[in-house]
Structures are given as C-alpha cells and as structure tokens.
Amino acid sequence: MTERYMKVIYLIVAIVHISYQQQEDIKPEVIGTCGGRYTGSRSGSFSSPGFPFTNYNTTANCTYEVEAPPGYLIAFQSTYMNVEPVVLGVCFDFVAVYKTGNLNDEPEKFCGSSSIPLDSTTGNRLIVIFQSDLTFNYPGFVVTWGWVDPSILPPVLECNFDGAIPLCSGWTQFSYDLFDWSLDRARQAASVTGIQEDHTTGTIIGRYAYITSEGRNLGDNAILLSPTAYVNDGEYCFNVWYRSTGDGYLYIIKVNSDGSAEYIFSSSTATNQDWRVARVPIPQTATPVQIAVEGISGSNSTLAIDDMQLSKGPCQAITTSTVTPRVSVTPRATTTQPTTTTEILTTREITTEEAVIESTTLHPAVQHVLNTLHSMFVMIVEWVRQKDY
Structure with a gap:
C-alpha cells in the first residue's frame, strides 16, 4: 500500500516538472556564486551558482550576506526567479530571505517562479540562503539590493504600502492612540483578517494596513497620520479604499495647523468581501493640514485600508452621510497629550462614495x-x- 502511494507521489512530481516550463526569457547578466558577503557597495546583485550559463547544481547550500552602515535599511527584490516549483505544498529547492538579518528568526521562503517582491530589511543586514535537493536542476535566481537611508526620503501624499518600506515616507503611526496599524502582505495577513488580496495589485503579495479586535478592548484606536499638506490653491480630495467586518469604525480626520481636529468621514458598515472607496473633500485652507486615518476596534471586527491619496481637484461620484460622534480615549503614551489637540465630536455632514466592487481571477x-x-x-x-x- 505505502509503495503504491509513493509511486503515485513520484508520478505527480514528474507531471508537475514536465508541466512547469517557462517561455524563453532574457536572463540578467549576473555571474552566479554559491554565497558571498557584500559590505562595500551601495547596491548590487547576486545569483545562484552556475547562473546564467547553466542550471544550479544539486545539494547546493549557499549563504549571501549584505550589510549597510548603521541607520540604513537594505531594499531588495528578485529580478529573475526560476527554481524548482512547489510540489504538494513543499518547496524542495528554495530561496530563504531573512530580512531581520538574524538566522534565529523565521525566514520567508520562495520557490518556483514566485518572485521575491520589493521589500526592505528591518535593520542594516540582509541574509539570503539558497538550498537545492538531490533532484531536478533549474536556471536559478537573481536578487538585486540597495542601501536606503530612510531619513532623507521625501514625504509623499499617497500610500499603497507596496514600496520597499511599507509605511510610506512622511506617514507616521500616531503616538497618542492605543495601538498601531499592522502592515503586511496579504498572504501573511490573511490568516488574521481573512482578506486574501490587497486593493492595489489584487494579489497575495500586495500589502495593506489593518487592525483587528483580537486582544483589544472595545473602542481602542489606531491612527495613521499623513505628512503636512498645503491646500491653499483650491479644493482637494482624500481617497482611501477600505474593507471591514464586524462592528468597528473607520474615521477620517482633518488635523489643522493649530492642532484642532475635524472628523470628516466615518463608516461602521461591514463591507465583508468588497473593497470600497471613501472620497472625502478637503476644502481650500490658508494654513497647512494633515489627514489622520483612525480605526476603532469593535467587539469582533477587522478593518483594512489601502491606496490612500490626497489629490488636487474635487471628489467625484459622492453621496452624503453623517459622521457618528465618538467618545475620547485614553492616550497610550505616558507623556501629557498636547493641549492644542482637540476633537470635534459634534455630528456634521460629510461625503463618501458608494461601494466599488472589484474581483481578481x-x-x-x-x-x-x-x-x-x-x-x-x-x-x-x-x-x-x-x-x-
């Protein structure tokens, strides 16, 4: 009985390998090595042994290390990927990425033609390990990397969380809320949120920001704060795509230069499996403003956001709804909250767009x-x- 099933498994493996054929492509001109250490260059690439002339060898075990100066991060992605495909849920040949630079941490593994998406390390060190088993050789992979100094990146007023650094430059996790938004790729976040794809790419490798009620108290809040925006030359529109389940809330807040805050959008409607868009008018103002995106935890809720953008011009296809008043929360920081920060808790008319449903096939x-x-x-x-x- 066992022998018969082993033959079946081997036959399936053979079928997968025969079926797995890529079209002719142009390989990057990166000479492959089995491992290496890169410390003196601001950018570079490394590839599997034998690349681009031959397939990689069996039983390879190669470690590649990149180190940048303190304070820097390392951005990386694959520019070519063709290793043994996943079989019955297992990667027998794989590229393991340790973006913490610590081999004691759990790596993210890639195999087949699954590209390593643009990402960055959490510190100034990157480790990549390539391993192959006793059977089947493939062309291999190429990883390209570069140093990044987060302190000099210019602020941006649109954010889809898909850059090398997930939280876009200039956006911050607010200090006086109760917890932070989580930023993950859909394939990691789905086990917590149930949301299988982001809005930007419609794939499992796209990122979104999310909060859940697990481990939270009713009413706990998380706030993302935009860079300073100058809206003195006409009306602007703030767009954010969101997806929610349960009884949580999403608020959009306009923070004025004097520290006062206006709640200009709220939603407590569960979108379930649909991404919806809120388009909120930002009137012309002589002084700078910031946009705060606040998520409120319910008793059993999930809230995800993606594709935030502040753009010049009026919003399109909008309908009227009402902001629900909310109560103040105790700040998580021990420092005294600035006295210039106030909350407008009165009900006011705001605008939001009807649901927009997208599907991915x-x-x-x-x-x-x-x-x-x-x-x-x-x-x-x-x-x-x-x-x-």
Missing part, C-alpha cells in the same frame, strides 16, 4: 494547468484505490 492558461493537474491527481488516486480493493 487567474489567467485562463494558469487555471487550465491547475485544473488539468487536479484531474490527473484524482484519476491516479482513484486508480490506486481500485487496485488495492
């Missing part, structure tokens, strides 16, 4: 291959079952 060719493999697997298992009985 697989490419027909990819879906066809998956369906074919699944059908073959079912037929083989059934054939073995009948042979045994």
